[in-house]
Amino acid sequence: MKIETVDFFYLAMPEITTAADGSQDALVVRVTAGGFIGWGECEAAPLPSIAAFVCPMSHGACQPVQNAVLGQRLESPADIARIAAQVEYDSMDLLQAPHTWSGIEMALWDLLGKARGEPVWKLLGYGRSHAKTPYASQLFGDSPQETLERGRSARADGFRAVKFGWGPVGRGALEIDADHFAAAREGLGPDGILLVDVGQIFGEDVERAARRLPALEAARATWLEEPFAASAYGEYATLAARTSVKMAGGEGAHNFHMARNLIDYGNIGFVQIDCGRIGGIGPAKRVADHAVGKGVTYVNHTFTSNLALSASLQPFAGVADATICEYPVSLQPLAVELTANHIQRDANGEIAAPDAPGLGIEINPAALETYRVEVEITVQGRTLFRSPAAA
Amino acid sequence: MKIETVDFFYLAMPEITTAADGSQDALVVRVTAGGFIGWGECEAAPLPSIAAFVCPMSHGACQPVQNAVLGQRLESPADIARIAAQVEYDSMDLLQAPHTWSGIEMALWDLLGKARGEPVWKLLGYGRSHAKTPYASQLFGDSPQETLERGRSARADGFRAVKFGWGPVGRGALEIDADHFAAAREGLGPDGILLVDVGQIFGEDVERAARRLPALEAARATWLEEPFAASAYGEYATLAARTSVKMAGGEGAHNFHMARNLIDYGNIGFVQIDCGRIGGIGPAKRVADHAVGKGVTYVNHTFTSNLALSASLQPFAGVADATICEYPVSLQPLAVELTANHIQRDANGEIAAPDAPGLGIEINPAALETYRVEVEITVQGRTLFRSPAAA
Numbered sequence: 001m002k003i004e005t006v007d008f009f010y011l012a013m014p015e016i017t018t019a020a021d022g023s024q025d026a027l028v029v030r031v032t033a034g035g036f037i038g039w040g041e042c043e044a045a046p047l048p049s050i051a052a053f054v055c056p057m058s059h060g061a062c063q064p065v066q067n068a069v070l071g072q073r074l075e076s077p078a079d080i081a082r083i084a085a086q087v088e089y090d091s092m093d094l095l096q097a098p099h100t101w102s103g104i105e106m107a108l109w110d111l112l113g114k115a116r117g118e119p120v121w122k123l124l125g126y127g128r129s130h131a132k133t134p135y136a137s138q139l140f141g142d143s144p145q146e147t148l149e150r151g152r153s154a155r156a157d158g159f160r161a162v163k164f165g166w167g168p169v170g171r172g173a174l175e176i177d178a179d180h181f182a183a184a185r186e187g188l189g190p191d192g193i194l195l196v197d198v199g200q201i202f203g204e205d206v207e208r209a210a211r212r213l214p215a216l217e218a219a220r221a222t223w224l225e226e227p228f229a230a231s232a233y234g235e236y237a238t239l240a241a242r243t244s245v246k247m248a249g250g251e252g253a254h255n256f257h258m259a260r261n262l263i264d265y266g267n268i269g270f271v272q273i274d275c276g277r278i279g280g281i282g283p284a285k286r287v288a289d290h291a292v293g294k295g296v297t298y299v300n301h302t303f304t305s306n307l308a309l310s311a312s313l314q315p316f317a318g319v320a321d322a323t324i325c326e327y328p329v330s331l332q333p334l335a336v337e338l339t340a341n342h343i344q345r346d347a348n349g350e351i352a353a354p355d356a357p358g359l360g361i362e363i364n365p366a367a368l369e370t371y372r373v374e375v376e377i378t379v380q381g382r383t384l385f386r387s388p389a390a391a
Numbered sequence: 392m393k394i395e396t397v398d399f400f401y402l403a404m405p406e407i408t409t410a411a412d413g414s415q416d417a418l419v420v421r422v423t424a425g426g427f428i429g430w431g432e433c434e435a436a437p438l439p440s441i442a443a444f445v446c447p448m449s450h451g452a453c454q455p456v457q458n459a460v461l462g463q464r465l466e467s468p469a470d471i472a473r474i475a476a477q478v479e480y481d482s483m484d485l486l487q488a489p490h491t492w493s494g495i496e497m498a499l500w501d502l503l504g505k506a507r508g509e510p511v512w513k514l515l516g517y518g519r520s521h522a523k524t525p526y527a528s529q530l531f532g533d534s535p536q537e538t539l540e541r542g543r544s545a546r547a548d549g550f551r552a553v554k555f556g557w558g559p560v561g562r563g564a565l566e567i568d569a570d571h572f573a574a575a576r577e578g579l580g581p582d583g584i585l586l587v588d589v590g591q592i593f594g595e596d597v598e599r600a601a602r603r604l605p606a607l608e609a610a611r612a613t614w615l616e617e618p619f620a621a622s623a624y625g626e627y628a629t630l631a632a633r634t635s636v637k638m639a640g641g642e643g644a645h646n647f648h649m650a651r652n653l654i655d656y657g658n659i660g661f662v663q664i665d666c667g668r669i670g671g672i673g674p675a676k677r678v679a680d681h682a683v684g685k686g687v688t689y690v691n692h693t694f695t696s697n698l699a700l701s702a703s704l705q706p707f708a709g710v711a712d713a714t715i716c717e718y719p720v721s722l723q724p725l726a727v728e729l730t731a732n733h734i735q736r737d738a739n740g741e742i743a744a745p746d747a748p749g750l751g752i753e754i755n756p757a758a759l760e761t762y763r764v765e766v767e768i769t770v771q772g773r774t775l776f777r778s779p780a781a782a
Binding site for chain 1: 622
């Protein structure tokens, strides 16, 4: 097979807010090769990501992503790795390139899996897809009371693990944060797994983060996610040494090395990888392997559709010891409707990467129309991109 | 003053080749505030960088760069740092944002310097701008003979230091590379400073890089630049421990932490910062301070116009011990013509960051017309960007 076409579908809700909700828009990728179709999703700003695919070349190490992709041979996982290496080298100076490539890479795995009749996790070398405990991923409430109710609601919905993120935490008085942590624990109940995500709010201020540790410890949080900027490894390591709460991070990694560095130098306990940013499923699998060797627990980072969720489950589907996974529970209609099927919890309340070929997720073409964003990019009078038709 | 307008000028040579020559196109930024004009240059793919400025918001942590910039107060360096922090936070998930912001940040310093009648290096707290030995930055020849001639030619042109980069090195037999290194040394003469840049050609393959060490040592190379991927710190440190040749790197850093990490974990001897990528002059100055504390030598990375050169000299203008600087000598006409004045070598063959207010570089409006690339980006029928007029 040769890669024949790569199409980008930019979708968006009619109104986008400043909430830290990544499901308000989407950049979906469709790849065709040898009569098969593969789908992927970039967890990325759509317009710059499209531009990174089609832009004119700046020089040999700053080429558009399409140059290393279109027309390439695709017969095996090794081909995907080869194309990935080419993109990394030829688009070295194009910063957005890894985000663009991530959705394409996913689509190549999906396509290859469909062509072979095998799920992606099998192509990655795993013998089975282990069921995992999904944690309901949601935002803190505006008030501790609202946080409490969200915790109760998630518990009532059968979730044994809940992540609260962003919202007011880290922005005001210490006591407010402590109230939110306690409310989250109370809502979730004494035996639930409580995870806290503060979305880099402390920048590189270790002391400001450290003042929250007693309240996090009292609430028995399993992890504190992204206290600092993604590459502030020293700060992660310093904070980790001061508490029993594990540090979590990694969603900002846009290549394997960045995630490896966070493990090796940041002393994190959980590494969270978004396949829509790190360059797809291949580098994520490398991170999973490295994490196992270092005694760090791999977790997916997913705040978009079930297509992205399936992709993000594949790299650690076969790691039996990595028992929890992120599961977004308040997706915008766009992200729900994008896929015709969904990854549902089983009787045990667990989810797993699908057994169907490829990523095992079917795209709903109607959603590509309903939420379609019309884009046209012209350079020197030549149209480099125009939103494609779904059919 | 308030930031009133931010305009992007995408310029390109009529023909772009795959040579590793970053001066074949340019993304120039013009900022106006309080009746003053500041200029900057992104060392970045123009189209994706423009898209990152104007794109629709994806969510609160994936906002277009313009949201944190337009209308902001600009009275002091602290204002620039404040806006930088806002861009970093609000555009956290927009990967291209730091490259877009870099050119704007430079322009803000230029503007502030002009408003105060002071050079940027003075605003950074330096008492004077120390002259530095420029190294002629050029590519390896296609053959060792051509490399030899380029070394001789640079020497004849009065350069005591020369950097050879990219070309065939690392792509073929070990002996070919050794011949190039020896030819470079011969062309440069026995007392010249020889610098070698291999542009990440070894990826993460330490052994393949290590096989070149004897030839580099024999040629008495001062540094080996970017043997590996930008974030492969462990590989840098491993190679550094095996040779007297210092490692150099840092141009891939798109924030302060990445450069700090390369120093702290990569065991490099020289840190090379491109102000057009790292987020501008402010974070570059932080790197310079950190480097001094760690006994690492700061060097600018510049392969574009003299506007970018001036910006990249500012962060270490006052560091007397950092005595060499990159000086591109085979710029494309676009990059030469872009500026009305140029940073010339003095009677000692040295250059320095200008004493004139701001960056001390005047833009030639004719070049903005001559090399202008027409871009139009429309989303949902609304024009988000159209190439502005120069006047």
